[in-house]
Amino acid sequence: MNENEVLAANLLEQINRGFPVVLASIISLQGSSPRHDGTKMLIGRDGQIWGTIGGSLMEATAIREAGAVLKTGQSRFLDFELNGRNASAPGMICGGNARILLDCLGTEQENKDFALVWYEAVRRGDDFFLLTRIQEKDGGLKVIGHAILYRDGRITGNCALEPPDIAYLRGELHTVSATVVFNIGNTQVIIDSLRKVKTLYCCGAGHVAVPTARIAALVGFRVVVMDDRPEFANLERFPEVSQVIVVDDFSRALSGLKIDEDSFIVIVTRGHQYDREVLEQALKTSAFYIGMISSRRKKAAIYEALLAKGYQQSELDKVHSPIGLDIGGETPEEIAVSIVAELIQERNKKP
Numbered sequence: 001m002n003e004n005e006v007l008a009a010n011l012l013e014q015i016n017r018g019f020p021v022v023l024a025s026i027i028s029l030q031g032s033s034p035r036h037d038g039t040k041m042l043i044g045r046d047g048q049i050w051g052t053i054g055g056s057l058m059e060a061t062a063i064r065e066a067g068a069v070l071k072t073g074q075s076r077f078l079d080f081e082l083n084g085r086n087a088s089a090p091g092m093i094c095g096g097n098a099r100i101l102l103d104c105l106g107t108e109q110e111n112k113d114f115a116l117v118w119y120e121a122v123r124r125g126d127d128f129f130l131l132t133r134i135q136e137k138d139g140g141l142k143v144i145g146h147a148i149l150y151r152d153g154r155i156t157g158n159c160a161l162e163p164p165d166i167a168y169l170r171g172e173l174h175t176v177s178a179t180v181v182f183n184i185g186n187t188q189v190i191i192d193s194l195r196k197v198k199t200l201y202c203c204g205a206g207h208v209a210v211p212t213a214r215i216a217a218l219v220g221f222r223v224v225v226m227d228d229r230p231e232f233a234n235l236e237r238f239p240e241v242s243q244v245i246v247v248d249d250f251s252r253a254l255s256g257l258k259i260d261e262d263s264f265i266v267i268v269t270r271g272h273q274y275d276r277e278v279l280e281q282a283l284k285t286s287a288f289y290i291g292m293i294s295s296r297r298k299k300a301a302i303y304e305a306l307l308a309k310g311y312q313q314s315e316l317d318k319v320h321s322p323i324g325l326d327i328g329g330e331t332p333e334e335i336a337v338s339i340v341a342e343l344i345q346e347r348n349k350k351p
Contacts, residue, residue, distance in 0.1 A: 002197050002220035003051055007042050008119040010050045015107050015115050019045055020073070022066040023103040025132075026053055027077075027179055027190060030097055038179040038192045045070065058098060066102055075104045075134075075143045101190065103132065103143055110158045114146045117156050122194070125222070127151050129173065130192040133159040133184070144187060149173075159189070196262055197222045198288075198347055203253055203278045204268035205232040205244075208293065211336035212266065213241050219344060221264070226253055250274040251281075259285040264343055266323065267292040276302045283315050289346050291323035291339065320346075 007023075014021045022043040029037050041051040041059070043066040053059050058080050065078050078100040105111045121128050128151065133144040147157025153170055155161070161169075165184050169191065172182065182189045200216050202209050205227035217223045223241040227233035233246045247253045250269060259265070265282045267290070269275050275292055279302065282290045294302070299321050306316065324338030325345070 002222070004122045004194060004197070007040055007051050008115070008122045010042055010044075011105065012112075012115040012119045014042075014044055015105060015112050018107050020070055020104060020106045022069050023101075023105055024053055024062045024066060024078075025101045025103065025179070025190075025192070026098055027101050027181065028099045036178060040192075043067075043070075053100065058100075062100055062102065069102045069104050073104055073106060074140070076102050076141050078102055101132070101134075110145070114148075114157055117148050121148055121150075122197075125196040125199075127196045128194055130194055131155075131157065131159050131161075131169075132190040132192075133161070133187055134190065135187045149191075161189070165189075198262050198264055199224060200264045200266060200343065201226070201254070201257065201259065201287075202241075202266050202268065203227075203250070204266075204270065204274075205229065205237065206268065206270055207332040208268045208335050208339075210237065211333045212268065212339050213238050215336055215340045216343060217241055219340060221343065224257075227269075251277045253278050254281040254285065259287050261286050261288050263287045264289040264346070265291070266339060266343075268323075272298055272302060276305060279319065280306060280309075280311075283311060283319075289320065289343065290318065291320035291342065293323045293335075293339075294321050296322075 011021060011023070024041045024043055026037055026039045039053050041049055041053045041062070043049050043063055047063050047067065049063060053062060061080060062078055069076060079097065080100065081097045118130070129149040131147040131149055135142045135144060145158035145160055147155050147159040149155045149169065155166060161184070169182060169189065178193060180191050182191065198221055200221040200223045202213050202223060202225045205225050209225060213223045213225050217240040224243045224245065225233060225238050225241050226245040226247050228247050228250060230246045233244050235244055238244055263285070265287045267275050267278045267282070269278060275294065279292055303316050307313065320342060323342065324335060325341045327338045329335045329338045
């Protein structure tokens with residue numbers, strides 16, 4: 001499961017089991033850090049955690065303070081300033097500061113309903129905004145409610161927002177790429193943009209595909225593997241992936257799939273002909289990333305054939321081939337690391 005799935009699934013499980021939890025979220029961040037605005041971690045009883053907000057001293061402090069929040073049931077902000085001794089902690093912000101919301105979610109029915117809505121939205125792969133409405137008063141913090149705001153304007157939850165407030169927030173959504181705080185009357189609404197999980201279509205189920213799929217799933221891609229050989233394309237060989245497809249013919253490998261701008265295509269079949277057939281289909285999609293494993297000779301031959309069929313050089317220039325970052329890898333595992341490193345690099349460029 002990717003990070004959002006882990007958080008949503010465990011939030012739902014803990015609350016349904018009768019255990020309150022703290023959702024720790026980085027609301028603002030100045031300086032350099034391993035994580036970014038909007039990063040979340042779930043903290044349960046006895047310091048049990050799911051996810052990470054960057055490790056080291058800041059995370060340890062959040063976990064410790066979450067214990068106090070669970071005892072009182074009172075949410076609070078944690079302001080973490082890093083200077084002097086703290087700034088030298090491994091992985092921490094040099095001369096910066098962070099504000100973390102420690103949001104105590106009890107076992108009330110409204111929190112169970114919110115956890116279920118969040119989990120189902122993540123599981124479907126929806127694009128949505130997570131809303132947390134708060135009020136700071138007399139030095140304290142009150143969390144009024146939570147909601148899910150979909151990009152089409154639908155909203156579910158208990159933020160108690162009036163239609164004009166929702167209309168105002170919708171008009172500002174274009175500015176939200178991570179975490180933004182808006183003022184609504186004497187309250188604030190914290191908005192986190194949660195993009196749907198990127199899907200990696202791995203075309204080919206050979207020796208390079210196995211570690212590539214495994215590592216890609218580990219770093220948060222939804223992975224779909226396809227091949228025309230059932231003895232290779234099966235869940236026993238790819239236990240970490242979301243789906244395995246046995247295709248009749250590679251010339252129709254991508255037929256019927258919902259490939260969009262959040263899709264990544266990796267072509268690692270067992271032969272030049274199959275690579276060319278899959279690449280020709282991939283070029284007709286709106287996939288954000290297309291990569292093909294190849295030698296320079298193989299790439300030249302495939303590109304020449306596609307140019308002869310009417311494809312433009314500008315289309316071929318968008319293809320990452322040879323695939324992966326140049327780290328000098330030779331084994332299937334090393335090649336897989338280079339491929340997934342490039343996938344992460346490109347994913348982080350996407351707005």
